[in-house]
Amino acid sequence: xxxxxIVVVGGGAGGLELVxxxxxxxxxxxxxxxxxxxxxxxxxxxxxxxEVATGVLDSGLDEVSYQGHSKAHGYRFQRGTLSxxxxxxxxxxxxxxxxxxxxxxxxARQIEYDYLVFALxxxxxxxxTPGVAEHCHFLDSPQQAETFRQAMLTTFMRYSDPERRTxxxxxxxxxxxxxxxxxxxxxxxDASKMLHSYGFTALDSGKLDVHLIEAAPRILPALPxxxxxxxxxxxxxxGVHIHVDTRVTCADESGFVTADGERIQxxxxxxxxxxxxxxxxxxxxxxxxxxxxxRVNATLQSVDDPRIxxxxxxxxxxxxxxxxxxxxxxxxxxQASRLYHNLLAALAGKPLKExxxxxxxxxxxxxxxxxxxxxxxxASARSLFIEGRLAKLxxxxxxxxxxxxxxxxxxxxxxxxxxxxxxxxxPKMKLH
Numbered sequence: 001x002x003x004x005x006i007v008v009v010g011g012g013a014g015g016l017e018l019v020x021x022x023x024x025x026x027x028x029x030x031x032x033x034x035x036x037x038x039x040x041x042x043x044x045x046x047x048x049x050x051e052v053a054t055g056v057l058d059s060g061l062d063e064v065s066y067q068g069h070s071k072a073h074g075y076r077f078q079r080g081t082l083s084x085x086x087x088x089x090x091x092x093x094x095x096x097x098x099x100x101x102x103x104x105x106x107x108a109r110q111i112e113y114d115y116l117v118f119a120l121x122x123x124x125x126x127x128x129t130p131g132v133a134e135h136c137h138f139l140d141s142p143q144q145a146e147t148f149r150q151a152m153l154t155t156f157m158r159y160s161d162p163e164r165r166t167x168x169x170x171x172x173x174x175x176x177x178x179x180x181x182x183x184x185x186x187x188x189x190d191a192s193k194m195l196h197s198y199g200f201t202a203l204d205s206g207k208l209d210v211h212l213i214e215a216a217p218r219i220l221p222a223l224p225x226x227x228x229x230x231x232x233x234x235x236x237x238x239g240v241h242i243h244v245d246t247r248v249t250c251a252d253e254s255g256f257v258t259a260d261g262e263r264i265q266x267x268x269x270x271x272x273x274x275x276x277x278x279x280x281x282x283x284x285x286x287x288x289x290x291x292x293x294x295r296v297n298a299t300l301q302s303v304d305d306p307r308i309x310x311x312x313x314x315x316x317x318x319x320x321x322x323x324x325x326x327x328x329x330x331x332x333x334x335q336a337s338r339l340y341h342n343l344l345a346a347l348a349g350k351p352l353k354e355x356x357x358x359x360x361x362x363x364x365x366x367x368x369x370x371x372x373x374x375x376x377x378x379a380s381a382r383s384l385f386i387e388g389r390l391a392k393l394x395x396x397x398x399x400x401x402x403x404x405x406x407x408x409x410x411x412x413x414x415x416x417x418x419x420x421x422x423x424x425x426x427p428k429m430k431l432h
Contacts, residue, residue, distance in 0.1 A: 004032045004347060007092065007113040009082050011038035011066055013045055014312040014332035015119030017405045021340045023074030032347065034075035035111065037094065038066060041079060044142050045402050046121065047329055050184040052145040054152065054191040055430035056367075059142050061422070064406065073406075078111065085116075085284040087305055092116065115307050115343060118294055119336075120281070122313035122327055124176075125274035125291070131251035132175075136271035139180060148270065149430070152188075155268050156195055160202040169209045173256055173266035175248050176273030177214035178222065182231055183365050184270065185212050185240045190367035194429050210240045211264050213256065215247040215273065222326065223362050223374075230372050230387065231364055238366075248273075275327055277314040289316045298354035300339050309342075311335035317355060325357045333402075334358065363395040371395045 006022060008015050019036045026032035042063040044052065051057035070077040080094030090113050097106040123140045126132040137148040159170045172188060174181045192208045195201045212219065212235065219235075219242060220228040235242060247259040255266040277292040287295040287303050293316035295303045300317060302308040310317075312332035317325040325331050335355055342352040361384075363373035371391035375384045386394065403412045 003030065004114040005035065005112060006032055006115045006117070006343060007035045007037060007111055008117040008119055009037045009092070010119035010121060010312075010314070011036055011040070011043050012119060012121045012312065012332070013329060013402055014121075014336040015117070016043055016064070016066075016069075017333065017402070018117065018119065018311070018336040018340055019075045020069075020073050020406050021336075022343065023070070025340075025344070026347075027074030027076075035078055035113075036066060036070065036075055037078050037080055037082065037092070037111070039079065039081040040141070040143075041066060042142070043069075045399055047179075048399065049139045049142065049145045050180055050187055052142060053139055053148045053184060054187040055149050056187060056191065056428070058426075058430045059146065063142065069406070078109070080106070080109065082280070083108070085286075087285065087308070090114065090116075090307070113307075115309065115346065117339065117343075118281070118308070118310040118314055119312050119332075120278055120314045121332075122275040122277055124271055125276040126271055127274060129248060129251065132248075132271050135251045135253055136175070136269040138271055139184070151268060152191070153195075153200070153431075156192070156201040156203055159207070159267070169207050170203055170268075171209040171211065171255075171266045172268045172270070173211045173213065173264055174270045174272060175213045175256065176271065177212050177216075177219035177242070177244070178272065179220070179362075179364060180272040181212055181214075181270070182219060182235065183367075184272070185210050185235060186238060186366035189238050189240075191429060195431075198427065198429075198431060200431060208239070211243060211266065212240050213243045213246050213248060213258075213264065213273075215245070217245050219244065220364070226385065227362065227364075227372065227374055230385075231366070234366055234370055234372065275313060281314060299342055299352040300335060300355055301352070309339055311339050317357075319357060325355070328362075329398075330360055331357055333405075363391060363398065365392070365395050 008019050019034055022034045027034040042065050044059055044063045048057055052059045066077040082092055083095040084093035091110045094109045096104050096108050099105050124138045138144050174185055188210055218228045219232050248256045249259050250257040251269060256264045279292050281294055282288045282292045293314055294310040295316050296310050297303055298318060300309045300311055313327040319325055338355045345352050361375040365371050372387045373391040373394055400412060403415060
């Protein structure tokens with residue numbers, strides 16, 4: 001009898017957690033063939049990309065090799081980019097892999113599936129704003145974060161030379177005051193202090209202007225208002241210039257133009273305003289939303305095909321109140337857990353259960369300066385507001401929980417020890 005094959009496309013937090021559990025339960029016992037597909041060879045937890053972008057986190061130390069991880073956890077890894085879906089034949093097609101000279105390393109391949117899961121996450125949405133694609137950095141992937149880091153280092157070095165400065169201060173523009181924009185704003189001040197202390201640049205944080213631009217009436221508009229007020233106050237203490245109710249209409253090599261005609265001069269730009277699912281999802285013959293999210297029902301099955309599932313930011317999943325599940329890391333984690341059980345039920349011919357999102361609260365890191373958060377008190381939905389060291393501890397624990405879900409308790413404990421040693425053995429940030 002042929003083993004059923006479960007193919008998961010996308011190795012982000014939700015996808016990797018899902019294949020890890022399926023590999024342990026089914027792959028190692030040879031009850032199913034579990035396959036992970038991703039265009040990249042390694043995984044890094046997406047909420048940490050703002051730390052990769054400033055060099056506080058060295059992706060070379062924290063990234064997980066899919067190939068090595070798959071061998072240890074009972075699934076197979078196939079590197080490639082999804083290019084086509086044939087629902088009738090139950091196959092997906094992966095585009096050819098090319099080298100730097102555009103020579104074919106691996107030709108196009110087809111992979112059969114019995115159950116298919118999309119876990120492709122999201123990318124930044126520039127809403128078609130002129131100049132953004134050409135003049136702004138994005139932080140959707142480790143490669144983009146590394147590109148920004150190199151640009152940041154180059155810009156800091158350039159501004160160390162008084163003869164090459166175009167302005168007395170180095171100005172950075174961040175469009176979008178959600179979690180990514182807010183956390184990156186704080187990290188930039190931390191990074192400038194460390195770069196100055198290492199002698200990398202003559203500029204210190206006093207010569208840094210960070211402009212955080214948000215179209216909504218307040219920062220962190222998706223979170224409770226008290227939360228946003230506290231973070232707003234802490235960012236202003238750091239020296240961040242916060243522009244709310246400010247819509248960017250154009251970007252160019254020297255900054256942004258707003259809807260009221262104001263020009264914000266910047267030397268380095270980041271766009272973190274809004275997200276959408278990858279556009280090609282709307283070209284696969286599945287029902288999608290305008291932002292390209294795959295429409296699923298409460299069991300996380302596509303509304304078009306019960307053998308196709310989606311989770312995380314690329315899934316438009318309804319809630320009981322008629323709203324959609326928010327695109328947050330905790331939602332992807334919860335959906336991976338529900339989908340694990342639903343796939344086991346599908347293989348056993350049992351009914352699938354509906355996904356119910358439970359908001360556990362939110363945490364925002366303000367570099368080493370501070371952290372702010374709210375923790376939900378069970379089903380009552382009343383929140384406990386926390387800040388300072390306690391919030392920082394809870395924020396750090398989120399990453400450890402993710403590591404535990406993909407590595408297990410023992411290896412995660414060893415990683416904590418190694419990370420502690422590296423604080424004494426290695427520079428506090430990546431300088432090359």
